[in-house]
Amino acid sequence: MINLLNTTRVTKWLVSGPPFLYLTLFFLLPSLIMVVASFRYPGDYGGLAPLFGVEPGKETGLTLETYRFFFSDFIYTQIFIKSFGVAMASTLVCLLMAYPLALLIAHSPRKHRDFMVLLVILPFASNFLIRVYAWMIILGPQSAFSLAVNHLLGWFGIAPVPLLFSSFAVLVGMVYVHLPFMVLPLYTNLEKHDPVLLDAAQDLGANAWNRFWKVTWPLSLPGVYSGAALVFIPVLGMFAIPDILGGTGDILIGNLIKDQFLGTRDWPFGSTLSIMLTIAVLLLAGITAMISRQGVRQ
């Protein structure tokens, strides 16, 4: 009995040990380094000030200054809220665009599916920045697309709007770059659905609308959740797309953090921003998990 207990305990450690070690090494430790950095003073030329005073009069040791600073100016909270808004909008648009595509691929003949998936991930074959710059041309004021859109708006008596360097351009870029991350988990999920379930639903009186909302959609929720996570979190941290496609007012958290490390060289404040972001994401993930656990009991 005791022997058995010991072996199960040993097995448990053997099984959960490596992932635990991995998480400690690559997630917990870096996070801890950042937490410590956020409580320190910035160095004279970037980096961090030494923890123990070398010169009198210099600020050393630990401080809550960066957190006080974060909450003293509402602009930071505002940028956080705006970033979460952009991330949610991007996730939603990605979902709306990816779902029909994933359904189409999942319902195609088996021999065509791999090819269609390949087409979905093909954009990854070219450089990310080049693809985003391409949108600068597409959305630029003299592009055929811009001209067509503004021409159309003209019919409704709306003055021409610049498409580039706007929140719209940022959203387009975000959706374009992250769409495959939504399509793939959705497709993987939808492809596993047993088609006989739809036959059964129809046989029992369900029309196309009910077949989708009562069978396909609830069964696809795990795919929706992982797709949403794969889009939402990277969009939150993204700085290149707002930099390239956004206007001066389209700064997001990612830009803010990048500036602290590469521009202003205020590492403690950059760390603070990163930690606030991590906390916000974890909170959101926790809430989502709780809601989904209540919604669909597997």
Next chain:
Amino acid sequence: MALLEIRNVTRRFGDLVAVDNVSINIEAGEFFTLLGPSGCGKTTLLRMIAGFDLPDGGQILLDGKDLAGTPPEKRPIHTVFQSYALFPHMTVTGNVSFPLKMAGKSPDEIAVKVKEVLDLVHLSDKGESFPHELSGGQKQRVALARGLVNRPRLLMLDEPLGALDAKLREEMQIELITLQRDVGITFVFVTHSQAEALALSHRIAVMNAGRIEQMDEPSKIYSFPVNRFVADFIGRINILQAEVLEAAPDHLRIRIPGMGEVRAPAKTGAARGQKGVLALRPEQVRIAAKIDDVADENHFPGKVRDFLYVGDITTYIVDLNNGARIEALLPNSATGRAKFFEIGDAVKVAWPKDAGLFLND
């Protein structure tokens, strides 16, 4: 008027004729079985009745009305699928109330009907379970309950017992008979198991390669198969090559190679010189150590080659001295002995002259 009328229905897949000019009338309240080997077109026929597939030719009528323009969700016909097709994300109650919700029934009515039908299939305590928490037999019952709850005009069951083990299958067969009688809904049952078909049905249609070979009550199909396929497919049977020597009005005289001359019941249309088979059930063949010449029996001497002991009966395979091989069946009910014959024993087999059927090849 028949409840369901299938008129000259044909369905082709390329060159393959999956359902070939099939006509069936199914009466209200009937337990009707489509019986046939795998790939003979049973599922294809069911899918056309359900509306998932359309005939290339012919008509399907329900209560005299052509179903051609009616989509599956509008047909008052439900199906129990072979794989059950329970919705994995819904509880038993969720699954069973699904057709009622689709029909727009009120929550109160749904609650009452779901409770009723779950009582009927003995699953009252499983309402909150999910399909993956149920055993095979329980899933089967949920699928049945879901098909029955909205009282369709017709319930179709596509090999519903195929996935169950033998003991459970037998229990479910008995439950199915009781259930069908109690609810009074017409069942169209599909199976490739002749034993299941014989045990359950009011009427059986034996299908082969898309065609109906014979349609009748179970006892008629078993006792009077119309051709070699049906005879061979239903139960164990001796099929012996035969040639007609004389076709009298009240009997046939036929010759069986490796056996000799035998008498068989008369058959209309049989003529001298015609070739065919004699189909003879093992239970019609008597086996004994010694048989006195009896005028109204065919009898031949032979040796026990092998036997198949299954508890209640033993099937003996006997090599006749003239060369033919025949199966005879003996109930093991005689007191005081476990076995009658050993391999190699000299025996005699005999059967009445009015037993067996001469069938065209």
